[in-house]
Amino acid sequence: MAIADLDLIAIRRHLHAYPELSMAEFKTQAYLKEIILSWQSSWLTIREIPAVPTALLVRLTGSKPTRTIGYRADIDALPINEETDLAYASKNPGVMHACGHDIHMTVALGVLAYFATHQPVDNLIFLFQPAEEEQAGGKQLYELGTFVNEWRPDEFYALHDQPAMPAGQIATRQGTLFAGTTEIHLTIKGRGGHAAFPHQAQDVIVAASSFVMALQTIVSRNVNPVRGGVITIGKLQAGTIGNVIPNEAKLAGTIRAFEQADLEMMQQRVREIAQSTAAMYSVTFDLELNQGGYWPVNNDSKTTTNFMQFMQEDKEIDFVVSQPAMTGEDFGYLINQIPGTMFWLGVGDAEHGLHDSHLAPDESAIEPGIRAITKFLNWRMQQ
Known part of the structure; x- marks a missing residue:
């Protein structure tokens, strides 16, 4: 099947609806696999990973290969109740492609369809990756030894849709594109009591408040101002009524930085502040910091130079140089192991950001995205 025969809009809407x-992307993986197998390409091989059963890898054998080029699309959705009122809105209550992974998959299928009917010069590997939003599926696959021998790319590419950019526009930059992230999970335990007798209690709310305020000094007094960082506590739960001092508080938040060294330093400062705050208020802090595979997306200099050169010189492609963003992405882990480049694809919904229950990407972005990536890969294989 040629790309012209694919109903890309129908594919995207099916993915969006389910x-x-x-x-848990079992039906998504089966749908992708069904489409790809229907092409019956003689140079195409599909691979599944039993330990990560929703992952799907596709290898295209090149006609005269000198390298193997990888391309990744993530396939999972978010626990968000969709509020778009679209005819093809999510049919799974409480689950939504609010980060645009349905766009990512559709673009990848379009590029793959082209090379399934036009044998590439170099080998190509397409990764339809589960668990980007949580559990760091890319890191899991890498640590399982997935990318070895003929399945190891020499360079890796991936896109992320960007609602704030015009539909079809491409953007990236040298260096860090997205931040690395670390989850903060903290349980504080003390001795509860009557609000009238605070001296007889160990007040976890006061301890939690002190901890949150102390965290605000980490970025302002420890991180180089030209590099930046973020620490946000987005969840704080404690107590049931105003005249009782509770015996437990729970907090959750995030640490973000553009450099892995800064991220690790910030993690250590959070641990130190937790330890000192616990001692100060005579309470117990149970702190968990989880980075997993969400490393900074540091674009490789060589692959990004090639990518930007091509995109800037092709007058049919709308390309701009982007600024770094505090967005997190587990592709950062993969391109820390294998040289690669991540880039934005504009999807033209400036009113709604990523992870918004009203996000409605402009589907006109799909075809120019496919064209740009296909042309780049063909150009790259001539280098």
Whole structure:
């Protein structure tokens, strides 16, 4: 089947209507596999990974290969109740492709369809990756030894849709594109009591408040201002009524930085502040910091130079140089192991950001995205 025969809009809308959460993308994987197998390409091989059963890898054998080029699309959705009122809105209550992974998959299928009917010069590997939103599916696959021998790319590419950019526009930059992230999970335990007798209690709310305020000094007094960082506590739960001092508080938040060294330093400062705050208020802090595979997306200099050169010189492609963003992405882990480049694809919904229950990407972005990536890969294989 040629790309011209694919109903890309219908594919995207089917994927959008049936989103699945991380590591539960069984129907999504089956749908992708069915489409790909229908092409019956003699140079195409499909591979599945039993330990990560929703992952799908596709290898295209090149006619005169000198390298193997990888391309990744993530396939999971978010635990968000969709509020778009679209005819093809999510049919799975409480689950939505609010990060645009349905766009990512559709573009990847379009590029793959072209090379399934036009044998590439170099080998190509397409990864339809589960669990980007949580559980770091890319890191899991890498640590399982998935990318070895003929399945190891020499360079890796991936896109992320960007609602704030015009539909079809491409953007990236040298260096860090997205931040690395670390989850903060903290349980504080003390001795509860009557609000009238605070001296007889160990007040976890006061301890939690002190901890949150102390965290605000980490970025302002420890991170180089030209590099930046973020620490946000987005969840704080404690107590049931105003005249009782509770015996437990729970907090959750995120640490983000553009450099892995800064991220690790910030993690250590959070641990130190937790330890000192616990001692100060005579309470117990149970702190968990989880980075997993969400490393900074540091674009490789060589692959990004090639990518930007091609995109800037092709007058049919709308390309701009982007600024870094505090967005997190587990592709950062993969391109820390294998040289690669991540880039934005504009999807033209400036009113709604990523992870918004009203996000409605402009589907006109799909075809120019496919054309740009296909042309780049063909150009790259001539280098």
